[in-house]
Amino acid sequence: MIRADVKLDTLGYFCPMPIIMTSKKIKELTLGQVLEVVSDDEGIKKDMPAWCQTTGHEMVGLEEETQNASRIYKAFVKRSK
Amino acid sequence: MGPTKLEPAVALAELQESKPDRVTSVVLSGDFDRVMAAFIIATGAAAMGMQVTMFFTFWGLNVIRREGATSGAKDLLRRMFGFLNKGGAGRLPLSRFHFGGLGTSMMKRVMSQNHMPGIAELRETAQDLGVKFIACTTTMGMMGVTKDTLIEGVDQLAGVSTYLAEARHGSVNLFI
DSSP: OOOOSEEEEOTTOOTTHHHHHHHHHGGGSOTTOEEEEEEOOTTHHHHHHHHHHHHTOEEEEEEEEEETTEEEEEEEEEOOO | OGGGGGSHHHHHHHHHHHSOOEEEEEEOOOOHHHHHHHHHHHHHHHHTTOEEEEEEOGGGGGGGBOTTOOOOOSSHHHHHHHHHSOOOGGGOOOSSOOGGGHHHHHHHHHHHHTTOOOHHHHHHHHHHTTOEEEEEHHHHHHTTOOGGGBOTTOOEEEOHHHHHHHHTTOSEEEEO
16 A cells, blocks of 8 residues: 555546646645556556656556446656656 | 755756657648547647647648638638638547538547547647647648637747757657
8 A cells, every 4th residue: 555645536537638637736746745646547557657757757656446346546656856 | 955956866857857858740630530649649748748849731720720710811712711611629520430520529429428628628738738839831821821810829830941940859750
């Protein structure tokens, strides 16, 4: 279980919205804080690490779970710059 | 802030800030699906910290024309062309299955049911994220598209050398 400081709900949004919402939200965090991005778009499993690699933030982890018969992904991103 | 500037991570961030990856796209198509792909790539790239320029030409100009805008051209032929080829992000047809508007409106309904942003929303998001819009002057002239019928926030009216000046620094250059 990873502890997040801020949570961002992107449920129901498809690419590129979760990434765009993340790029806006991360600016509200202070350095070292962790953002939890909740998404039901499977693409986030690949997209979020790629976004972190390009922007220089740290991908802390990814969790998957089933909620109401649908897959939910939780990506944890640490503001690193 | 003083001492933190010496940290490698900060130095790297500053380097990226001053010389980010560049993405350019030529949007020649005015098809709903192609334009949507262009905006998804542009907004995605901008969200990744890349510097993005979109160059609109030919039918792509319809994307950055005001809704239902016709033409302010002086001569009849071009004004007529501008009238027949109505602009606006909401009027773009699908490249396939348009079916006189029925297919496109069905697609739009599916999209809005699924929280997917339409062309106008994507265009606004792109502008919010600092994507630069350039309108091609040559095709504007050919197609009777006048400056007063374009949306707010078109950064430049320019030609091929402006595009190439941007594209030669681009790591991703797309023709759509």
